[in-house]
Structure formats: structure tokens, C-alpha cells
Amino acid sequence: MQFAEQAKKIYNKLVWTWNPGSEKESGDAIVKNILLHWFPNKISKGSLSWNYSFYLGTVSFVLFSILTVTGMILMFLYVPSVERAYSSVKDIEFVVAFGWLLRSVHRISAHLMVAVVFLHMVRVFLTGAYKNGTSVGSNRPVNWIVGIVLLLSTLLLSFTGYLLPWDQLAYWAITVGTNIASSAPVVGEKIRFFLLGGNTINQNALIRFYVLHVFFLPVLVLFLFLYHMWRIRKDGGLAIADHESLNQKPEKALPVKSKTYSLLGITNGTSVHVQTTMVNEEENTVSSVPHLIRRLWLVTLATTAATILLAILFTAPLEEAANPSVTPNPAKAPWYFLWLQEIVTDTTLKLGFITINGAFIGGIVLPTLLIALAVWWPYRDPSGTGSAGVWFSSERKKQNYAFIGICVVIIIFTVIGTFLRGPYWNFYWPWESWPTMPVKF
Amino acid sequence: MNHKNMKQKLEFVIKDKTIVSIVSIIFFIVTGYIVFNYMTPEWKMYQNEFQSVVEEKLGVDRAATVRGGLQQVYVKDLGVTDRCITCHMGMEWKGMENTENPYRSHPKEILVKHPISKFGCTPCHGGQGYATEMQSAHGFAPFWEEPLLGKELAEFYVVSNKKAMMQMNCNTCHRYQKETNGMDVINNAKQIINNKGCRACHIVNGRGGTVGPDLTYEGEKSAEQFNYERIKGFASMFTWHVTHFKNPKELVPETVMPSFGFSSSDAQSLALLVMSWKKAKLPIEYIPGNNFRDIPSSEESEKEERMKNGPGAFFVQRRCFVCHSVSSLGVEAAAQIGPDLALAVEDVQSRFGRTLDDFLMKPTGTMDVVLSTMIPLTKEERLEAIGKLRQAYELKKKERQSVVKNK
Numbered sequence: 138m139q140f141a142e143q144a145k146k147i148y149n150k151l152v153w154t155w156n157p158g159s160e161k162e163s164g165d166a167i168v169k170n171i172l173l174h175w176f177p178n179k180i181s182k183g184s185l186s187w188n189y190s191f192y193l194g195t196v197s198f199v200l201f202s203i204l205t206v207t208g209m210i211l212m213f214l215y216v217p218s219v220e221r222a223y224s225s226v227k228d229i230e231f232v233v234a235f236g237w238l239l240r241s242v243h244r245i246s247a248h249l250m251v252a253v254v255f256l257h258m259v260r261v262f263l264t265g266a267y268k269n270g271t272s273v274g275s276n277r278p279v280n281w282i283v284g285i286v287l288l289l290s291t292l293l294l295s296f297t298g299y300l301l302p303w304d305q306l307a308y309w310a311i312t313v314g315t316n317i318a319s320s321a322p323v324v325g326e327k328i329r330f331f332l333l334g335g336n337t338i339n340q341n342a343l344i345r346f347y348v349l350h351v352f353f354l355p356v357l358v359l360f361l362f363l364y365h366m367w368r369i370r371k372d373g374g375l376a377i378a379d380h381e382s383l384n385q386k387p388e389k390a391l392p393v394k395s396k397t398y399s400l401l402g403i404t405n406g407t408s409v410h411v412q413t414t415m416v417n418e419e420e421n422t423v424s425s426v427p428h429l430i431r432r433l434w435l436v437t438l439a440t441t442a443a444t445i446l447l448a449i450l451f452t453a454p455l456e457e458a459a460n461p462s463v464t465p466n467p468a469k470a471p472w473y474f475l476w477l478q479e480i481v482t483d484t485t486l487k488l489g490f491i492t493i494n495g496a497f498i499g500g501i502v503l504p505t506l507l508i509a510l511a512v513w514w515p516y517r518d519p520s521g522t523g524s525a526g527v528w529f530s531s532e533r534k535k536q537n538y539a540f541i542g543i544c545v546v547i548i549i550f551t552v553i554g555t556f557l558r559g560p561y562w563n564f565y566w567p568w569e570s571w572p573t574m575p576v577k578f
Numbered sequence: 579m580n581h582k583n584m585k586q587k588l589e590f591v592i593k594d595k596t597i598v599s600i601v602s603i604i605f606f607i608v609t610g611y612i613v614f615n616y617m618t619p620e621w622k623m624y625q626n627e628f629q630s631v632v633e634e635k636l637g638v639d640r641a642a643t644v645r646g647g648l649q650q651v652y653v654k655d656l657g658v659t660d661r662c663i664t665c666h667m668g669m670e671w672k673g674m675e676n677t678e679n680p681y682r683s684h685p686k687e688i689l690v691k692h693p694i695s696k697f698g699c700t701p702c703h704g705g706q707g708y709a710t711e712m713q714s715a716h717g718f719a720p721f722w723e724e725p726l727l728g729k730e731l732a733e734f735y736v737v738s739n740k741k742a743m744m745q746m747n748c749n750t751c752h753r754y755q756k757e758t759n760g761m762d763v764i765n766n767a768k769q770i771i772n773n774k775g776c777r778a779c780h781i782v783n784g785r786g787g788t789v790g791p792d793l794t795y796e797g798e799k800s801a802e803q804f805n806y807e808r809i810k811g812f813a814s815m816f817t818w819h820v821t822h823f824k825n826p827k828e829l830v831p832e833t834v835m836p837s838f839g840f841s842s843s844d845a846q847s848l849a850l851l852v853m854s855w856k857k858a859k860l861p862i863e864y865i866p867g868n869n870f871r872d873i874p875s876s877e878e879s880e881k882e883e884r885m886k887n888g889p890g891a892f893f894v895q896r897r898c899f900v901c902h903s904v905s906s907l908g909v910e911a912a913a914q915i916g917p918d919l920a921l922a923v924e925d926v927q928s929r930f931g932r933t934l935d936d937f938l939m940k941p942t943g944t945m946d947v948v949l950s951t952m953i954p955l956t957k958e959e960r961l962e963a964i965g966k967l968r969q970a971y972e973l974k975k976k977e978r979q980s981v982v983k984n985k
């Protein structure tokens with residue numbers, strides 16, 4: 138009997154009403170539920186609107202969840218050994234029930250996650266959402282930096298996963314990627330050795346990448362994400378909420394019945410009579426249950442459906458088994474590093490005796506500079522609090538142009554590297570066909 | 579809560595709910611499509627048809643014994659997992675000899691020594707054993723290098739013997755046999771290797787000369803390692819080898835490999851043979867006669883011995899005999915590229931207007947290249963060569979006189 142009661146208690150902590158009849162019921166759903174209590178009771182309409190955030194952060198997390206679920210199933214099927222990796226992937230493709238779909242969904246979600254996290258960052262920048270607004274105790278720049286670490290972790294997650302199928306695509310993309318790392322002065326070779334657990338890409342590298350891919354990096358992303366969300370609460374919600382409150386005229390609010398926690402316990406009374414900005418609360422906010430929850434569910438559903446559709450349309454590739462003695466032409470890094478590979482080849486210059494090492498500039502100096510710039514930026518943004526949480530604030534015009542400029546360059550180089558570079562890294566227009574690669578028969 | 583506000587709220591709620599419904603419907607359709615696909619794989623159709631063919635030919639009782647679901651042959655020793663029998667279900671059935679593929683039973687004789695359980699399918703036939711769809715299983719798919727070595731491929735390359743291509747794979751195990759029953763195409767190529775003396779320049783199976791590259795593991799090369807600039811038409815490794823055998827200079831102008839005037843079918847046989855020379859990790863019981871070596875036949879060794887220790891030994895040891903015979907000293911050129919050196923004394927005089935001594939000390943043209951790169955000779959060796967060539971010429975003259983006398 139007791140057990141049944143306990144079970145019911147736990148059950149009640151996990152479920153909530155979909156259709157609250159009153160504000161109290163709606164509030165209770167948040168407060169009493171273990172899954173929801175990190176959401177605010179009420180949320181401003183601006184925070185909920187599509188065209189402020191585009192829910193890109195939410196989509197990132199949904200993709201991360203899809204990756205976790207599909208990845209955990211794939212862990213039962215994939216064998217991280219040089220001898221078995223490739224054939225276990227072939228088996229996933231051909232004989233495991235829905236295996237091809239599982240793999241395809243996992244792969245497409247990984248690509249999408251890189252893209253969406255990037256777009257989320259672009260959104261945050263262009264809305265000035267890394268800025269502190271009016272709410273007390275907010276420290277949004279920290280969340281921006283957490284975001285940067287999340288972006289880098291996402292890239293690493295994708296990169297470590299890239300090697301696992303142990304096909305030509307995997308092997309040579311990781312070769313190109315880790316060769317770039319080795320171009321760092323003095324410690325370059327050591328870094329590569331550390332990454333690969335040896336001088337060549339072999340079993341040691343495979344197991345390193347595997348353990349990072351299925352354990353350390355996902356756990357890191359999960360914890361950083363939880364902190365990311367917690368910070369949003371601490372920062373007073375999304376930046377747009379700060380912005381909304383600016384536009385509300387402060388008025389005297391009616392005394393509110395309250396409970397005061399004192400040393401002696403709870404005493405009933407009224408709150409201190411102050412001017413608040415919460416007058417329009419009724420008009421500008423909605424209850425999180427059910428409105429935010431419905432939204433999140435909607436975003437989850439749509440992201441999942443889109444991912445599966447894309448996975449059917451673009452099935453995951455699997456090339457020939459890795460062969461260290463045959464370099465495919467062209468050998469390309471994963472697509473999100475191709476802007477770097479493009480810059481690496483473009484900056485290799487010979488001036489008299491001096492050779493400017495492109496890999497060093499494109500592979501080490503430039504990314505380091507960009508990361509440093511991104512970390513530094515919120516602290517040097519001179520615009521006022523009014524620019525936090527609005528798209529294209531006129532005060533931040535120059536900043537936005539500079540940022541868009543950098544993004545456009547990165548995107549253009551990525552497109553060139555991905556679609557317009559053929560054998561020997563030669564340039565090919567889309568309508569020009571690449572020379573056909575020879576086959577055995 | 580005023581009225582206007584209430585209505586606004588409702589609007590976005592209705593919109594959200596509509597989108598949820600639409601997305602849900604899409605979700606269900608996609609799920610339905612996936613499940614339908616899962617329930618109706620290509621191979622199920624073949625299995626059903628196999629059952630009805632068996633029913634028709636052998637009766638309902640036999641048809642009931644047909645197994646369903648994915649089938650595979652797993653050969654641990656060879657590292658082979660072949661799912662071909664998922665569709666090719668009649669392989670070991672009696673009474674299915676005259677049906678059509680994929681139901682036909684495998685020819686019996688060959689299976690006696692090559693049971694499916696020990697050999698699988700792809701080690702002989704090629705193709706992609708992992709696959710469970712026809713196109714990719716037959717290996718005509720991107721990123722799969724071993725296509726089915728069958729009729730389609732033979733037709734594509736205009737090989738007259740439709741079963742020729744497969745012999746390449748037979749030779750993985752039968753490599754060290756001089757002749758193997760049923761491998762006529764490869765047997766022919768092996769014969770050519772001996773008759774044309776390829777070993778004068780190339781190491782094959784661990785023995786031979788070093789003028790050309792070692793061919794022992796030629797089949798390990800990948801298609802990307804060849805240059806196709808001069809190939810007209812389809813760029814494949816097979817085409818490269820065939821073209822190269824017909825006329826090496828067509829593909830590699832600076833090569834010293836002579837053109838032997840091979841017919842198309844000889845060139846194709848040779849291409850299949852050299853492509854079969856792979857590093858195969860085979861358990862010992864798969865090697866016919868446990869023979870891991872290419873042992874020269876007594877005839878071959880005798881000839882070699884004769885040339886090595888005979889009066890023309892000098893020319894064999896210095897590898898002049900790769901291009902030149904010295905007929906009067908019993909030296910037979912592997913490839914008749916240069917003239918017979920038995921007549922060098924008069925030949926040099928008439929061609930270059932110089933004495934043999936003068937020419938060998940200061941050669942011009944091709945011989946300048948050969949003697950300064952491939953066969954560097956000291957002054958003493960050159961003098962020795964001149965002496966031997968004079969001796970050969972005297973013998974040759976005598977031979978001629980005796981021929982004249984006999985007439």
C-alpha cells in the first residue's frame with residue numbers, strides 16, 4: 138500500500154496537466170514537476186515569439202537529444218576496432234532492422250546540429266542577446282562564453298564521430314584535420330600525437346575518438362547545456378524580456394498579498410509597496426503550462442520529422458574501407474572545417490626564401506583569433522542596455538555589419554571548399570564536371 | 579484579463595495547434611512509409627517467388643521446407659559474410675538446375691572441392707557480400723571496388739569467354755599452380771609469362787630480373803595508382819593493363835618494355851593474371867597442394883642453368899640478354915628488342931661506321947643510355963665484352979660457313 142502511494146507520488150512528479158483550468162493549476166504544474174520546474178511560471182510573449190529566437194537553441198537541443206537516442210542504439214551495434222568497424226557499419230546498413238535509418242538520422246542530425254548551433258550564435262549576436270539588460274544580477278556574457286564552448290564541443294563531437302565508420306571519407310578527413318593541428322609551431326607534432334595516440338591513424342586513434350565521441354564530449358555538452366539554461370533563469374530570462382520591460386511605463390502596483398519567510402516561520406501580510414514594471418504582466422505574459430510546453434513539443438516534433446525526412450532523402454554515405462595507401466583526390470576535411478582548409482591552401486605563400494605556412498595561419502592562428510575575438514566582444518560592446526534583445530539595434534549597426542561580414546566570408550569559403558573544389562583542390566564551377574576517378578573494373 | 583487580450587492568445591494557440599497537427603500527420607506518413615519499406619524488401623519478393631517455383635517443380639512438401647528471412651554464409655577463416663543466398667536460394671537444391679537465376683542451383687562439380695560453407699560466394703564471384711539489395715550486392719554501386727565477375731562485366735569489356743573474368747579470383751588460391759583445370763584464360767596467361775620471358779625484367783612470384791618493377795603483388799595496386807591521360811574511353815585499371823599489354827609505349831612513351839603484339843584476348847588474360855596477384859591471407863588448407871612457391875619447371879631451370887654457366891654467361895649475368903641474344907654462345911634474349919650480338923662486330927661497323935671497340939668504349943644513342951644507367955660496366959668489363967663478342971663472331975662465321983657447305 139505504502140509502495141503504491143510512493144509510486145503515485147513519483148508519478149505525479151513526472152506528469153502535469155495539459156490543460157490547466159486556473160492559473161494556480163498552471164503554476165503548480167511547473168512548481169511540482171521535476172521535469173518542468175526549471176521553466177518560469179510565466180513567460181513573456183516576446184520570449185515565446187518565433188521571430189525573436191527562431192527557437193534555434195531549442196532545435197539544437199532537440200538535435201542533441203536525437204543524437205543521444207540514436208547514438209545509444211548505435212553503440213550496441215558498432216564495434217570500435219580497426220578490423221570490425223567498417224563491416225559493423227555495413228551490417229548496420231544492410232541487416233539491422235531500421236539500421237540504415239538510425240545511422241542516417243544520426244548523421245544528418247550531426248550535420249544539422251553544427252549548422253543550427255552556428256545559426257543560434259548568429260541570432261544571439263544580431264539580437265545583442267549576450268548583453269546585460271535591466272534585470273538585476275544578470276551576467277549574459279558568461280552565457281555567451283558557455284555558448285562558444287558548446288559550439289566548439291559540438292564541432293569536436295562531429296569531428297570525432299566522423300572517423301568511426303573507418304571508410305575512406307572518414308580516414309582522410311581525419312588525416313587532413315589532424316595534419317592541420319600538427320602545423321602549430323613547436324608543439325604541433327605533439328598535439329597530433331596526443332590526438333591520435335600515435336603517429337598514424339590506427340586503432341589507438343579510433344578508440345580515443347570513440348571514447349570522446351560516445352562519453353566525454355556528450356556529457357560535457359549536457360552539463361554545459363544545463364548550466365546554459367540555468368544561466369538564462371539567473372539572467373532574468375531571454376534578453377527580449379528585458380527589452381519588453383523597458384517599453385512599459387512604471388506604475389504603482391497594487392499591494393500584493395504575500396507570504397514572508399522569517400526566522401519565526403511564515404507570516405502573512407502584504408508586500409512592500411513599490412513601483413514595479415509588472416503592470417502589463419497580464420497582457421504581456423502567458424503561462425508556461427501549457428503554452429511554452431506546447432511550443433517546445435511542437436519544435437521537438439517538427440525537428441524530428443524534418444530530420445527523418447532529410448535522412449530518407451540524403452542517406453548516410455559509406456565509402457570504400459579505409460586504405461592508408463590510397464589518397465582520394467580531393468581529400469577533404471569535414472565540411473564545417475572546409476573554410477579553414479580553403480584558407481590553408483590560399484595562404485600558403487612563397488616570398489623569396491620565406492614560406493608562409495598556410496596550415497599554421499589558417500589552421501591555428503585564425504581560429505584562435507576568432508575564438509578570442511568572440512570571447513572578448515561582449516565586454517567591449519559599448520552599446521546601451523536598450524540594445525539587448527532586439528534585432529539589428531541601430532546602436533549596434535557597425536558591430537552587426539562586422540559580424541555578418543565575418544560570417545559571410547566563412548560561409549562563402551565553406552561553400553567553395555565543399556562544392557567548388559575538385560581533384561588537386563582545383564576550382565570547378567557547378568556546371569563543370571570533375572574528371573572521373575578511375576575504378577578497378 | 580480583458581477580452582481583446584483573450585482573443586489574441588487564442589489566435590496563437592490555434593496556430594500552434596494547427597502546426598502540431600500538420601507535423602504529426604507528416605510524422606505518421608513518414609513512419610508509415612518507413613515501416614512499409616521495412617516489410618517489403620526486394621529479397622522477400624524473390625523468396626516468395628522461389629517458393630512458388632519449388633512448389634511448381636518439386637511439389638508442395640518441398641516448398642514448405644524453404645527457409646525465409648535473411649540468409650548468409652559466414653566463413654570465419656576467410657573473413658567472409660555473404661548474404662547472396664538470401665535471393666539465390668536454390669544454390670544447393672537438387673532439381674533446380676534448369677530454372678532461371680536467382681533460383682538456379684550451382685553447378686555441382688565445382689562445389690565438390692569448393693563447398694559453399696567453406697568458400698562463401700564472393701571469394702570466387704566478386705560482388706558485395708554484405709549487401710541485401712541486388713544492385714549493391716552485385717557490386718555495381720558507388721564505392722564498391724569488387725563487382726560481380728560475371729557476364730555483365732565480360733560483355734562490357736567484350737571478353738569473348740563469358741566466364742573469363744572470374745578466373746582472376748580462382749588464381750588467388752591457385753596462384754602457384756602452373757596449370758589448373760577449368761582456368762583456361764589464366765593458364766594461357768601463365769604460359770605467356772614463361773614463353774615471353776617476362777622474368778628477364780620483372781620479378782614474378784619472387785623470381786626474376788630487376789629491370790622492370792616487381793610484379794609479385796601487382797594486384798594490390800589501386801586504380802588511382804595508374805595514369806589514365808592517354809586512355810581513350812573508360813578509365814579503369816583493367817583497361818589500363820589491357821592497353822598497356824598491347825602496346826606499352828602507348829601509355830608510357832619512355833618505357834623500355836617492348837610491344838609483344840598480343841591479341842586482345844591474350845592481353846585481357848594477362849591483365850586478369852597480374853590483377854590476381856594480391857597479398858592474400860589464406861589459411862594453409864586453402865592452398866592447393868600446400869604449395870606456397872612458384873617452382874620453376876625442370877625445363878625452365880635447365881635453360882636458365884645453361885645460359886648462366888655456358889660460354890655466354892657474361893651476357894646473362896650483366897643482363898644484356900634481356901634485349902640481346904648472342905646466338906652463337908647459346909644466349910637467348912627474353913624480349914628480342916636489340917639485334918643478335920653474335921654479329922655485333924660487323925653490325926656496329928655497318929650501322930655506326932665505327933669499330934666495336936670504339937663503340938663500346940664510347941657508345942652513342944640507346945646504348946649510351948643503357949650503359950650509363952641500367953648496366954654500368956667498368957673499363958675491364960667492357961674489354962671483356964669486346965673479347966667475348968669477337969669470339970662469338972668467329973663462332974658465328976664458322977656456323978655460317980658450315981651452313982653454306984652443307985647446302
Ligand code: HEM
Nearest residue numbers: 190192193194195197198258266281284285287288375376
Ligand atoms: C549545443 C549548443 C547550444 C544549445 C543546445 C543551446 C541552447 C539554447 C537555448 C534552448 C536557448 C533559449 C533560446 C533559444 O532557443 O534561442 C539559448 C539561449 C542562448 N544561447 Fe544557446 N545553445 C547552444 C549554443 C550556444 C552558442 C554557440 C551560443 C553563442 C556563442 C549561445 C548563446 C546563447 C545565449 C547568449 C542565449 C540567451 C539568448 C537570449 O537571451 O535571447 N548558445 N541557448
